[in-house]
Amino acid sequence: MAEIEESNLTDVVKRINDYFNPNVPAHSAGNATEELLVEYAPRNSIHDAFVSRGFVPEEEIRIKNGYEYWAVIISKSRTMIQRRLEEIRQEMDAKITIEGMKSPNTESAKYNTTDYLSERQREVFELAQQSGYYTWPREISASELADKLNLSKTTILEHLRKAEAKLLGPKV
Template sequence: MIDLDIDMRQYDCPFIDTTDDVDIAFSAVQWQLDTSAEKLETRLIAEGESTGALEDGLRTLRSHPNMAECYILSKRENVAQIGTTIEQTNAMRTIQQNDGYITGPFRIEDGRERWHVGFDDDDAEDRTLAELERHNDYNVEDRDQFDPATLFDLLENSESATTLLEGCRSLTETERETFETAAQRGYYETPRDTTLAELADHFDVSKTAVSMNLRRSERKILQGALSALDQLAGNDEL
């Protein structure tokens, strides 16, 4: 299996056009392509820069000529879960007609869309990319190729990967930024390339505050990693 991570700009996509005009982003939760009707049904999370941006974005989305249906499932402040039906775009049709398939959720913001697309062989990949170039703007950001054994291992251990990801997502914005900066500046190298005092100066906080943020980050990530390891061990025993 060939898996592509594609940064895409479609010129006939309601979601992309909406994020061009309004500070709103969309993340897919569920999708279903009806090839006979040439329509795509989706459940998405819409997040506006503000409550007003969310309202403006949903109004803009509903008025798009390629939008067949758009309704709110739930809403809280600047975030909403929505259901939509849109006309099949050129990119969707191209991927489907060349035996490609969607392998993961997509996210749309700032007039661009992140797609995860799979192919069974190089010929299907080459045909699709050549045709996509005629009516869309895209960049292949990453390409992976998996043999059956590797793919089976990924699928078998997807729960462990999700657990680790949840541990990372549990970090607050401050914890994540502190942890990333410390790692990038060599705090975890031996010998260390930066100190708590230097990190404190960078964030304009006390050394105690930096230390606490790092400890919270490390604890959350470690707990996620340990849970994932337990699940991996359980899978191995099975």
């Protein structure tokens, strides 16, 4: 929290418990994480540039290590999408990377999204995917993933099992 408060991009940082329910102790038994409400000037976000050009967020915008991660819906040609993204890059001096695009006939991302994973489960699962943990043969071991994240192999495997269970759904 101190690092966020010290950033010259941050206006205000509040603990969610303090903000929404000041009568509940911030460190109640069983709380493994703490949610924060971070307020910052709109000029420090790319949000308005996206929305004003017809991009509609499909899921919650994630912010990590100073980057915003968006899943958006827009009903335009690829050429028009590229043109609008280039406008945003120029206007906001932004680096924008497209990780994938789907046509309107493709099932919506919200049906196979990792939204319901904890932030740590998502981080571990996405790193595992990007690093080739799920390829055959594996390009990275659980121990190597653990080293990358400075976690134990047991913790990595626990996060992956929980993420996989959530993504695969209940037994039928």
